[in-house]
Amino acid sequence: MRAATDKELENREFDLIVIGGGITGAATARDAALRGLSVLLVEKDDFAAGTSSRSSKLIHGGLRYLQTFQFGLVAESLQERERMLRIAPHLTRIRPFLYLLYRGYPEGPVLLNLGLTFYDAASGSWFKRRHSMLNARKVLEREPHLAAEGLRGAGLFFDVQTDDARLTLQTVKGAAEAGARVLNHAAVTGLITENGKCRGVVITRQFSGESISVRAKGVLNATGPWSDSIRRLGAASIPNSLRPTKGVHIVVRKSDFPLGTAIYLRSPDDNRLVWPIPSLEDDVVYIGTTDTDFMGDPDEVIPTQEDVRYLLRAANCAIPTARLTESHVVGSWAGLRPLVAPNAGLSTSATPREHSIAVDENGMLSITGGKLTSNRAMAKHLVDTAVSSLGLAKVARSTTKKVRLPGADGDAVAGILTEARAAGVPEKIRQSWVRRYGSEASAVLEYWRADAHNREIVGARELTLAELIYLVEHEMVQSLTDLLVRRTSAFFWEVNGGLDGIERIADELASRVPWSPVRRQQEIDGYRALVEQHRPGSH
Numbered sequence: 001m002r003a004a005t006d007k008e009l010e011n012r013e014f015d016l017i018v019i020g021g022g023i024t025g026a027a028t029a030r031d032a033a034l035r036g037l038s039v040l041l042v043e044k045d046d047f048a049a050g051t052s053s054r055s056s057k058l059i060h061g062g063l064r065y066l067q068t069f070q071f072g073l074v075a076e077s078l079q080e081r082e083r084m085l086r087i088a089p090h091l092t093r094i095r096p097f098l099y100l101l102y103r104g105y106p107e108g109p110v111l112l113n114l115g116l117t118f119y120d121a122a123s124g125s126w127f128k129r130r131h132s133m134l135n136a137r138k139v140l141e142r143e144p145h146l147a148a149e150g151l152r153g154a155g156l157f158f159d160v161q162t163d164d165a166r167l168t169l170q171t172v173k174g175a176a177e178a179g180a181r182v183l184n185h186a187a188v189t190g191l192i193t194e195n196g197k198c199r200g201v202v203i204t205r206q207f208s209g210e211s212i213s214v215r216a217k218g219v220l221n222a223t224g225p226w227s228d229s230i231r232r233l234g235a236a237s238i239p240n241s242l243r244p245t246k247g248v249h250i251v252v253r254k255s256d257f258p259l260g261t262a263i264y265l266r267s268p269d270d271n272r273l274v275w276p277i278p279s280l281e282d283d284v285v286y287i288g289t290t291d292t293d294f295m296g297d298p299d300e301v302i303p304t305q306e307d308v309r310y311l312l313r314a315a316n317c318a319i320p321t322a323r324l325t326e327s328h329v330v331g332s333w334a335g336l337r338p339l340v341a342p343n344a345g346l347s348t349s350a351t352p353r354e355h356s357i358a359v360d361e362n363g364m365l366s367i368t369g370g371k372l373t374s375n376r377a378m379a380k381h382l383v384d385t386a387v388s389s390l391g392l393a394k395v396a397r398s399t400t401k402k403v404r405l406p407g408a409d410g411d412a413v414a415g416i417l418t419e420a421r422a423a424g425v426p427e428k429i430r431q432s433w434v435r436r437y438g439s440e441a442s443a444v445l446e447y448w449r450a451d452a453h454n455r456e457i458v459g460a461r462e463l464t465l466a467e468l469i470y471l472v473e474h475e476m477v478q479s480l481t482d483l484l485v486r487r488t489s490a491f492f493w494e495v496n497g498g499l500d501g502i503e504r505i506a507d508e509l510a511s512r513v514p515w516s517p518v519r520r521q522q523e524i525d526g527y528r529a530l531v532e533q534h535r536p537g538s539h
Helices: 023-034 063-068 071-087 109-123 136-142 164-177 224-231 305-318 372-390 410-422 427-450 465-474 480-487 502-512 517-533
Strands: 013-019 039-042 092-102 132-135 151-162 181-183 186-194 197-205 211-221 245-253 262-266 273-278 284-288 329-337 356-359 365-368 457-459
Touching: 013 023, 013 197, 023 039, 023 164, 023 372, 039 164, 039 186, 063 071, 063 109, 071 092, 071 109, 071 151, 071 372, 092 109, 092 136, 109 132, 109 151, 132 136, 136 151, 151 164, 151 262, 164 181, 164 372, 164 480, 186 211, 211 224, 211 372, 224 365, 245 305, 262 305, 273 305, 284 305, 305 329, 356 372, 365 372, 410 427, 427 465, 457 465, 457 502, 465 480, 465 502, 480 502, 480 517, 502 517
Parallel strands: 013 039, 013 211, 039 181, 092 262, 211 365
Antiparallel strands: 092 151, 132 151, 186 197, 197 211, 245 284, 245 329, 262 273, 273 284, 356 365
16 A cells, blocks of 8 residues: 555546545445445544544444434444444454443343343354343353442353454555545645535645646545534535544553453443453453543543543442552553534433544535444445435445455465464564554565565564565554554553654654654654653643
8 A cells, every 4th residue: 555646646637536534434445445436535743643543442232222212223333333343354353341330220120131031142143153041140250350249140241352553454454455545644725616516625734835736527525523624625614513522541460450351331420431441451350431521632532530530430339459549550542533413412431432424515525423433334325425416326235244344365364374484473473463454464475575674573562574564565654643643553552652663663664654853753753742641641
């Protein structure tokens, strides 16, 4: 995957320009490209830089939405969960969850059993992953550190964990493989209008400041929390259509919070559902999430001290002996849910999660709402709407239910692991490669084999020089945050956010991206500031 050049963008008209490189925009570009449409995907920062790298990292039905009677959303999400297991097996892990029941909770065993029965049936995988109800003794046998006082039991069910940023990246790659042109670090700063209709965009590259105009039959806005600001490029008077809510997660070491199974329990503060979840790499537990209205700049979303304390109180309610304080917090993150503004009076938790498509007078289509799990269905709906509204002729039907994402060749993974072992790649490193890239890990292995110098570990989470080179040359890494936040997730899971070895990493990127000496120092300073914003004591 590489960035589109000005030469590829000038003097042509795309069928569709998709604005926004989060999961919805990436899935939309992929869906359209697989139908044979010419597509340009444009992202102002980096792919997955916003909400799509700051979620709860779950492909799930949304069990909690049953309590607000969003049955259709839950059923659709469960069906999409099953499809994602088929098209992205390298990025999805089936995990057990315990929905805990304590005295005083609004739901009891009968109601929970009924909800989980619907959950099983709606997924279509009733016989593969059926829930079971556990009494308190069975729960404590499984998780002995949980609070025993008042425990009535739990429902044991199954959902799917993912690396949300990598899922987005692989979806962008899928779009590019299908023929889409893609750009990151390129902001849409204007719309091209002819006869009252949107017929293209003005793009300004983030690092050079250079601008280019690109034409298209239609423009699709999939920018999530930034949706209204993009719409106002065409009509400044457009009212707010969103109710963004902030979701915060904190990360603690598993040694400080001994939990082997993801759990759902209710916050002692407001009775909302909160979930501590062991990470995919299994050495830390992340705890989320808050759900509060957000009225600020969507480019400046960080956890507050009160957000962190709210989650710590919930965690200590689950395992009182942990006695977690802010000093135990390894890291944190915050993201915005681009929810469609509801009728007055609804709480943030009750605000519907369904997606919505708006058509402006200039013909630009904007999609908002929804969730990570339903990205494929949302994209299909958006492309179907665009094809209809633009009158595009002889466009094929969506094939995204069946076409697997890049890296999904499970048969090849076993061979890659064997080859990597023979090439002297340590177990932990080769496992991290296939977890991130699936069968595309073969390309990383080639860099490892090509030069012994490339076998050096240069960063956290077993980041080798071979992998760094791969990410620059194949995944459009242009900044430290691209590398350490979205590509390798060191930012989320490391105590210092991956700052160890930052000078060495910056030297390599400076020579390969490339950067000037001034840009190199700006990158280091900017990344260090980002890490500090998301660690306790920095607010």
